[in-house]
Amino acid sequence: MKSVLPLAILAALAVAALGYESHESMESYEVSPFINRRNANTFMTPQQRWRIKIQERIREQNKPAHEINREACDDYKLCERYAMVYGYNAAYNRYFRQRRGAK
Numbered sequence: 597m598k599s600v601l602p603l604a605i606l607a608a609l610a611v612a613a614l615g616y617e618s619h620e621s622m623e624s625y626e627v628s629p630f631i632n633r634r635n636a637n638t639f640m641t642p643q644q645r646w647r648i649k650i651q652e653r654i655r656e657q658n659k660p661a662h663e664i665n666r667e668a669c670d671d672y673k674l675c676e677r678y679a680m681v682y683g684y685n686a687a688y689n690r691y692f693r694q695r696r697g698a699k
């Protein structure tokens with residue numbers, strides 16, 4: 597009998613602590629995570645979109661040579677497999693560089 601009372605109190609406290617539903621748990625139900633198509637890009641102004649497109653074109657034009665070589669190697673499966681073992685520079689040299697004396 598002495599152990600039943602503390603167990604009952606402990607059980608009541610556990611139910612109260614675990615059964616409590618806070619307001620924070622309901623926040624995810626307040627706003628839908630999906631928006632309609634018309635409002636999908638309203639957070640960016642047309643000027644910002646234009647600036648981003650220009651920056652992307654500049655980045656594409658000013659790529660370093662090793663990046664261009666790596667992209668060329670990624671498009672060719674044999675070169676990509678060779679690159680996994682020996683590295684992209686060696687793979688590009690093997691598959692895409694002109695060999696001396698070859699036409």
